[in-house]
Amino acid sequence: MNTQPFLEDAEDLYQNAPFGYMSMREDGLIVNINGTLLDWLGYDRDEIVYQKSFQELLGMGGKIYFETHIMPLLKMQGEVSEINIELKTKESTKLPALINAMRILGRSGYQPVYRFSVLDITQRKLYELELKKAREKAEQTVQRLKQVNQELEQFAYTASHDLQAPLNTISGLMSLLEQNGHFPAGSEGAKYFFLIKSNAQRMKMMIKDLLEYSKIDGKETEFEEVSLNEVCGIALEMIENQVKENNATFIIPELPSIDGDKIQLVRLFQNLFGNAIKYRSEAEPVINVEFEDKGDQITVFVKDNGMGFEQKHAGQVFGFMKRLHTHDRIQGTGIGLSACKRILEIHGGTIGVKSEQGKGSDFYFTLPKNYEKAN
Amino acid sequence: MNNELIKRNNINISGKGVQPMVFAHGYGCDQNMWRYITPAFDRDYQIILFDHVGSGKSDQSAYDYEKYSSLKGYADDLIAICEGLNLQRVIYVGHSVSSMIGVLAAGKRPDLFENLVMIGPSPFYINDNGYFGGFTRQDIDELIETLESNYLGWSSFITPVIIGNSEKPEYSEELRNSFCNMNPEIAKHFARVTFLGDNREDLPKVSTPALIIQCHPDVIAPVQVGEYVHKQMPESRYELLDTSGHCPHLTAPEQVIHSIKMYLNN
Numbered sequence: 113m114n115t116q117p118f119l120e121d122a123e124d125l126y127q128n129a130p131f132g133y134m135s136m137r138e139d140g141l142i143v144n145i146n147g148t149l150l151d152w153l154g155y156d157r158d159e160i161v162y163q164k165s166f167q168e169l170l171g172m173g174g175k176i177y178f179e180t181h182i183m184p185l186l187k188m189q190g191e192v193s194e195i196n197i198e199l200k201t202k203e204s205t206k207l208p209a210l211i212n213a214m215r216i217l218g219r220s221g222y223q224p225v226y227r228f229s230v231l232d233i234t235q236r237k238l239y240e241l242e243l244k245k246a247r248e249k250a251e252q253t254v255q256r257l258k259q260v261n262q263e264l265e266q267f268a269y270t271a272s273h274d275l276q277a278p279l280n281t282i283s284g285l286m287s288l289l290e291q292n293g294h295f296p297a298g299s300e301g302a303k304y305f306f307l308i309k310s311n312a313q314r315m316k317m318m319i320k321d322l323l324e325y326s327k328i329d330g331k332e333t334e335f336e337e338v339s340l341n342e343v344c345g346i347a348l349e350m351i352e353n354q355v356k357e358n359n360a361t362f363i364i365p366e367l368p369s370i371d372g373d374k375i376q377l378v379r380l381f382q383n384l385f386g387n388a389i390k391y392r393s394e395a396e397p398v399i400n401v402e403f404e405d406k407g408d409q410i411t412v413f414v415k416d417n418g419m420g421f422e423q424k425h426a427g428q429v430f431g432f433m434k435r436l437h438t439h440d441r442i443q444g445t446g447i448g449l450s451a452c453k454r455i456l457e458i459h460g461g462t463i464g465v466k467s468e469q470g471k472g473s474d475f476y477f478t479l480p481k482n483y484e485k486a487n
Numbered sequence: 488m489n490n491e492l493i494k495r496n497n498i499n500i501s502g503k504g505v506q507p508m509v510f511a512h513g514y515g516c517d518q519n520m521w522r523y524i525t526p527a528f529d530r531d532y533q534i535i536l537f538d539h540v541g542s543g544k545s546d547q548s549a550y551d552y553e554k555y556s557s558l559k560g561y562a563d564d565l566i567a568i569c570e571g572l573n574l575q576r577v578i579y580v581g582h583s584v585s586s587m588i589g590v591l592a593a594g595k596r597p598d599l600f601e602n603l604v605m606i607g608p609s610p611f612y613i614n615d616n617g618y619f620g621g622f623t624r625q626d627i628d629e630l631i632e633t634l635e636s637n638y639l640g641w642s643s644f645i646t647p648v649i650i651g652n653s654e655k656p657e658y659s660e661e662l663r664n665s666f667c668n669m670n671p672e673i674a675k676h677f678a679r680v681t682f683l684g685d686n687r688e689d690l691p692k693v694s695t696p697a698l699i700i701q702c703h704p705d706v707i708a709p710v711q712v713g714e715y716v717h718k719q720m721p722e723s724r725y726e727l728l729d730t731s732g733h734c735p736h737l738t739a740p741e742q743v744i745h746s747i748k749m750y751l752n753n
Contacts (some may be wrong), residue, residue, distance in 0.1 A: 138738060139731050172622060173629025175706045176682070179733040180515030188519055189578060189735040196636040272583075 132209070132230030135216075137223050140165035149230055154202035166228070169199045171206070182352045184211075186226055187289065191213040222322040261329075268326035302304070309353055314439060321447035324379065328454050333373040333485055340367035340412070343374065344401065347381035351389070358389050360397035365377045367403055368410060371483040376455045381414075383448040384475055386414035389440060393470070409461070409480045426465050452477075459483065492571040497544040500572070503523070506601075507574040509535040511565065513583030513607070513734075514681045515669075517543025520582065521741035525749070532578070535551060536592055537568060539585075541673040550673050557609035558584070558684055560722035569599045576601040578751065582708065582736065583607045584681040588715075591686065593695040603697040607733050608716050609708040610686040617709045618687070627682045634674055687715035696725040698750040700735065700743060707733040724750060 134151030136142050140466060145160050153160075153169070174197050185192045191214040199207045210231040222308040272422050286309055289295070297303040344364050348355060355362075362385070373398050388399045395417055402413040421429070421436055431451045433446040456463045461481045467473040491497065499518065503507075510521045518536040525534050538545040539561055554560035565588055569577055577600050581589040586608030593600045599689065612620045635677055669677070700714035703746055708729070717725040728747045732741035 172626035173627055173631070173633040176626075176630045177633045179705075180513065184520060184734055184737055187734070188516075189520070197633060228516060248701050355504045 116210075132228075132232070134166070134228040135225045136166045136228065137225055140167050141176065142166060143225060146162060152201070152207055152230075152232055159202075171198060171200060174198060182211075186215060194468050196233070208233050210236075223234050224405060226457065250297060265329050268322060272322040272326060272459075273359065276316075276323070279312065279319065280311055283316065289330050314443070318445045318447075320359055321445040321451075324455070325447050326478055328376060328379075328451060328458070331378065333458055335371050335373060336379055337369050338374045339369045340370045340377070340403075340413070343377045344381050344385075347385055348380045350378070350382050351386050355376050358392060358397050358401065360389050360392075362399050362401070365400045365403070367401070367412070368405070368481070368483050370410065370479050372479065373455075380452050380455045380477075384414045387413060387475075388418055388473075390444070390484060391416075391418045391437075391473070393417060393419045408482070409478050411478050413474060413476045415472065415474045420467045420469050420472045422469050423467055426467060429465060430463065473481045491572050492567060495540060495546045495549045495567060496537040497537045497546075498568065498572070498697075500533065501536075502529045502532050504528075504530065504532035504549055505571075506532055506578065507535055507577055508532040508535075508578045508580060509565070509568070511579070511581040511585035512538065512586060513536075513581075513585055513716070514543065514677060519543070520736060521580075522735070524736050524744060524747075527744040534599065535568070535572065535574070535672050539588075539677075539678055540564060542669060547670055549671070552676060555676070556680060558588050558591055558680065558686065561585075561588045562595065565589070565592040566596050566599065569596075570730075574599065578602045578603040578604065580747070581608075583605070583609070583733065587684070587686045587689070588692050594689055594692040597694055599628075600695045602751065603693070603695050604700065604750070605716070606630075606700045606736060606743065607705055607708040609712045610716060611684070612707075613685075614684045618715070619708065619709070621712060622682070627652060628684065631678060633677055634678055677738075687719070690716060690723070693720055694722060698747065699723055699725045700746055701725065702730050702732055702735050702739075703727060704731050705733050714748045726750070734745075739750045746753055 126148040129148060131146075132152060133144075133146040134142060134149055139165065141162065142160055142164055143373050145157065150157060150160065160175040167178055169181045170178055171354075177197065182192055182195060182197075190211075193212045195211045195213075197209060197211055199209050208235045210338055212230055213226050213228045216225050286305075289305065290309075295305045310448040318415055341364065342393055344362075344367070345478065348362060352450040353361075385399065389397050399418050401414070402415065425436055429436065430449045431446070432450040434450070437444070455465050456479070460483055461478045463475070463477040465473055465475045491663065497518070500628055505553050510518065510525065510716055512518050512520045517538045519566075521536060528534060540626045541555065551560070551722070554563075568574075568593075579589045579593070579600055579602070581587075581603070583606065583678065586603075586605035587602045587610060589600075589605065590608075592612075595730040598720075609620065612622045614620050614622065699713055699717050699720075701708070701710060703710050705713075713725065713727075726745065728735050728739060728742045730742060732738050
């Protein structure tokens with residue numbers, strides 16, 4: 113095999129390079145052009161060299177751009193790069209081109225010239241147009257979705273808020289009915305009354321959870337440095353009765369501080385802690401909080417000794433209003449964990465769970481330490 | 488007040504003389520354009536260089552689309568600069584669109600200006616009922632398209648990210664330093680205001696003596712346009728240089744210096 117250095121023929125390389133080359137004087141007159149560019153433009157050499165200026169190969173818009181941008185730059189910094197301009201061919205079609213140029217100091221007997229390299233970007237231009245269109249479309253869609261989302265949030269908030277008032281009235285009236293002994297124990301009326309009451313309670317719970325959920329996105333999140341220990345403390349205070357009634361034990365180590373919205377993070381822990389007690393097993397609830405520091409983010413684990421569930425349902429539990437148990441067995445709305453998921457999305461984190469039927473659940477979530485940096 | 492003004496228009500003052508010469512750059516670039524001209528006047532004049540708001544290293548946040556929707560906004564800035572720096576008997580040198588900005592400022596406040604030097608002026612770029620401006624409306628649309636390709640083409644998928652990326656200040660620095668790099672939206676807006684504005688009626692209102700410097704051929708401001716400006720301005724002198732293009736202060740600075748000096752010395 114011949115491995116001798118391959119010598120390029122400079123003139124052949126200039127004329128037939130897969131690239132356009134051209135040189136022009138300071139006044140724009142073209143003094144040399146290679147075969148490739150002539151071919152692209154459809155001209156003969158003697159129609160161009162010392163006959164045409166570079167400006168004459170441009171449309172009007174290009175001419176203005178040349179005079180206001182390209183020429184000043186060439187004069188001031190001696191080079192330009194990646195200028196996107198259309199050249200006019202002899203047939204008056206347009207050749208989208210990418211141009212680089214630099215000044216070559218005058219050799220004796222010659223004026224200084226500017227050497228141009230010209231790249232045919234016809235295909236790239238089409239691709240760019242597609243990208244531009246796609247981006248514009250995406251921006252419009254995002255805009256529309258944002259608006260729809262806002263309206264939905266407003267709707268969810270208003271609906272759940274406004275439903276509360278008549279429901280409170282109904283509950284009040286039912287209390288009166290109950291106090292006044294309208295339905296004697298064991299009567300059919302008492303049975304119906306009990307069903308109405310429990311359904312009204314369920315509805316109340318649902319509305320409360322919906323309202324809480326709609327509040328997550330409903331207001332501007334305020335990020336500040338938040339101590340997770342403080343957050344856990346507040347969350348426990350809020351479920352104090354539940355903790356006492358079940359004689360639950362919480363083991364919480366020293367946790368770090370992170371950037372986050374305090375109210376939302378309290379809600380996150382409150383939901384997870386509340387669930388750990390609600391879905392308890394026979395044993396008294398013991399909840400272990402642990403965490404791992406992974407540099408830019410932390411992972412927090414909330415492990416319980418509750419009833420657990422089959423791992424195949426792990427994806428389902430975070431779904432909006434999705435539940436593994438009927439309301440009759442364990443009361444709930446299926447909103448709590450989806451609220452947790454949403455809160456973590458807002459914080460740039462993720463949530464997951466490992467569980468085994470009868471052996472408890474291990475909920476874990478990640479949180480970036482510095483939200484700004486992570487996003 | 489002055490500090491704000493100096494920051495807003497990136498004003499740079501130099502020179503050993505007393506009488507102020509204010510230099511205003513044209514569309515596309517910034518005050519760096521004057522680098523071959525100012526040294527020749529450094530000894531005898533006070534040199535004031537500035538960038539129009541939106542161009543060069545001016546305060547981009549001061550770009551008010553409404554204020555700068557006509558050249559009057561820029562003319563008001565020029566007057567504010569003269570007042571803010573207490574300039575008197577100003578010799579104003581404006582290139583291209585800045586010639587018209589000078590016309591508007593001198594029309595409004597003739598007391599501030601002693602002379603106008605207009606390089607490649609054009610009061611209206613579009614041909615209209617017997618008036619030859621050199622362009623059609625479509626030509627200007629084509630320019631906007633070219634600007635979009637260069638400012639808003641594929642590079643725009645990258646540049647806003649880079650500019651907004653505080654982690655990579657070296658990129659934004661480099662972009663900011665580029666003489667002809669403008670915020671794409673401002674570049675388009677300024678192009679529209681520059682190339683679609685009609686200031687023909689403002690020319691006869693100027694009583695300040697003016698020098699018109701014309702090149703040939705100049706595709707942006709052709710000879711006919713320079714002659715029109717000369718005819719419309721009673722106190723003007725017309726000088727045709729032996730050079731082509733639209734930026735003689737870059738391509739033939741010695742000729743520009745010579746004609747300004749000859750004019751001022753007479």
